[in-house]
Amino acid sequence: MPRGLFSPTRTLTVATLALVVLALAPHRTTSWLRGIKTPVEFVLSPVQHPTSIIAHFLRPPRIHGDSDDETIRALRLELDRWRAAYAETDGRILELERLLRDLQSGAALPSTLDVVQIAAPVVGAPSDLTDGLLRVRAGFDRGVVERSTVAATRGVHLVGRVVEATRGMCSVLPVTSRRAGLIDAVVLTADGLGPWACQLEPAGDGTLVGDMVAEAQGLVVGQVVSVRDRAWPIGAQGLILGRLSAIETKPNGRLRIVVTPDQPASTVGEVILRSPRMIDSGGSTP
Amino acid sequence: MNWVVFLLVSWVTLGLELGLRPSIQLGDSGMAPSFALILVAYIALTAPRVTALWAAMLIGIVLDLTSERLSSSGMSTLTIVGPTALGCMLGASAITNLRAMVYRRSPITMLMLATLLSVIVQIVVVACLAARSWWDPSLVFHARPEFAARLGSAAYTGVAALVVGPVLNFLTPLFGFIGMHQPRGGSASRW
Numbered sequence: 001m002p003r004g005l006f007s008p009t010r011t012l013t014v015a016t017l018a019l020v021v022l023a024l025a026p027h028r029t030t031s032w033l034r035g036i037k038t039p040v041e042f043v044l045s046p047v048q049h050p051t052s053i054i055a056h057f058l059r060p061p062r063i064h065g066d067s068d069d070e071t072i073r074a075l076r077l078e079l080d081r082w083r084a085a086y087a088e089t090d091g092r093i094l095e096l097e098r099l100l101r102d103l104q105s106g107a108a109l110p111s112t113l114d115v116v117q118i119a120a121p122v123v124g125a126p127s128d129l130t131d132g133l134l135r136v137r138a139g140f141d142r143g144v145v146e147r148s149t150v151a152a153t154r155g156v157h158l159v160g161r162v163v164e165a166t167r168g169m170c171s172v173l174p175v176t177s178r179r180a181g182l183i184d185a186v187v188l189t190a191d192g193l194g195p196w197a198c199q200l201e202p203a204g205d206g207t208l209v210g211d212m213v214a215e216a217q218g219l220v221v222g223q224v225v226s227v228r229d230r231a232w233p234i235g236a237q238g239l240i241l242g243r244l245s246a247i248e249t250k251p252n253g254r255l256r257i258v259v260t261p262d263q264p265a266s267t268v269g270e271v272i273l274r275s276p277r278m279i280d281s282g283g284s285t286p
Numbered sequence: 287m288n289w290v291v292f293l294l295v296s297w298v299t300l301g302l303e304l305g306l307r308p309s310i311q312l313g314d315s316g317m318a319p320s321f322a323l324i325l326v327a328y329i330a331l332t333a334p335r336v337t338a339l340w341a342a343m344l345i346g347i348v349l350d351l352t353s354e355r356l357s358s359s360g361m362s363t364l365t366i367v368g369p370t371a372l373g374c375m376l377g378a379s380a381i382t383n384l385r386a387m388v389y390r391r392s393p394i395t396m397l398m399l400a401t402l403l404s405v406i407v408q409i410v411v412v413a414c415l416a417a418r419s420w421w422d423p424s425l426v427f428h429a430r431p432e433f434a435a436r437l438g439s440a441a442y443t444g445v446a447a448l449v450v451g452p453v454l455n456f457l458t459p460l461f462g463f464i465g466m467h468q469p470r471g472g473s474a475s476r477w
Contacts, residue, residue, distance in 0.1 A: 023368025047301020055309035
């Protein structure tokens with residue numbers, strides 16, 4: 001064997017060439033790299049997790065419009081839970097009516113879905129913050145399902161959707177991230193005329209903006225906006241997106257709203273993951 | 287260089303980076319300092335050239351593995367290994383060429399070199415991802431807005447180096463660098 005074949009400089013050159021290939025190769029040829037990621041994260045987690053706990057302790061979550069009074073905070077949270085439950089039930093009634101029509105027309109009903117909730121800490125973010133992803137310490141081993149599991153704070157405030165799940169860890173794309181896309185929602189009004197539908201998109205500054213349906217009326221700043229989007233998992237239906245922080249009338253007479261989440265995604269320290277759980281027609285869970 | 291100490295310091299630095307970055311980013315801009323890049327700048331300033339390049343590559347690979355990008359569908363993530371590692375190596379190489387002209391113990395040196403290294407890393411990352419996005423349909427990449435945020439992160443990294451740099455200088459004896467380098471025609475105290 002010639003001397004210097006495995007010299008540090010030569011090995012470095014070969015490693016650099018390999019990195020160039022990996023950096024430019026299409027994803028379908030490099031998807032195996034995800035397998036290396038899990039052990040690397042496992043090794044880093046003993047430092048990463050305590051650090052994120054300390055960071056959340058030093059910089060507690062900012063909750064918009066929250067009161068210093070413990071009783072008022074508790075009442076407000078309770079009110080939000082009832083609002084989310086109302087929005088979910090209202091959406092469920094519409095869904096059941098649609099289902100009833102499907103059944104009457106002969107469509108089969110193979111199964112239905114329930115939601116299981118998993119509490120998990122947010123342990124930081126990927127080293128690249130571009131997409132605003134959050135890393136949460138719960139993976140497919142705890143029932144997290146990619147694209148079907150959603151994350152919420154305080155049980156009722158939607159944070160985002162799980163876009164990747166490995167053993168012990170998952171990534172959540174916040175609903176306010178620029179890449180999150182459009183989401184259908186309803187504004188819950190106090191006058192009983194609503195709820196009014198709207199379609200929201202991330203503004204890029206942590207808020208959501210969108211137009212109301214033409215007949216919407218009675219909107220007031222501070223009203224709650226809930227998810228009602230069939231493209232989102234069942235666990236997200238009825239969850240609170242935020243509150244109306246601005247309402248303006250467009251030249252065509254339609255109302256344009258700005259929705260601000262109660263808690264910015266970057267300050268969330270713990271989430272409730274809501275995963276679907278299949279229930280067979282007999283009602284038992286597998 | 288004592289590789290055990292390097293691996294331990296890297297482990298702590300990378301763990302701190304992943305745990306702290308969301309909390310210390312500027313609003314929701316995605317601009318946050320990178321402690322790992324400060325470590326790369328420090329190693330490049332102090333270690334022999336080939337050692338510094340290996341260390342830079344290792345840290346870069348871990349940064350790539352812990353990085354995630356949304357796919358074009360927005361419903362899954364991509365792990366792309368290479369861009370940050372190559373950027374770290376190029377940045378470390380630039381610092382090893384410049385280090386004879388700087389005073390290592392000055393905090394300003396760490397600020398300047400950490401910023402320089404971060405800018406080089408971000409340029410390489412943006413170039414690699416932009417090139418890859420031409421033929422990889424799973425990757426959507428908008429170079430201009432992303433580069434602006436990445437330059438902000440590079441400046442922020444430089445500022446953070448004012449704090450992290452002295453800590454790393456304090457650990458220098460543990461790395462086993464002392465007396466390793468003698469600048470040409472100069473005294474060891476310059477390093």
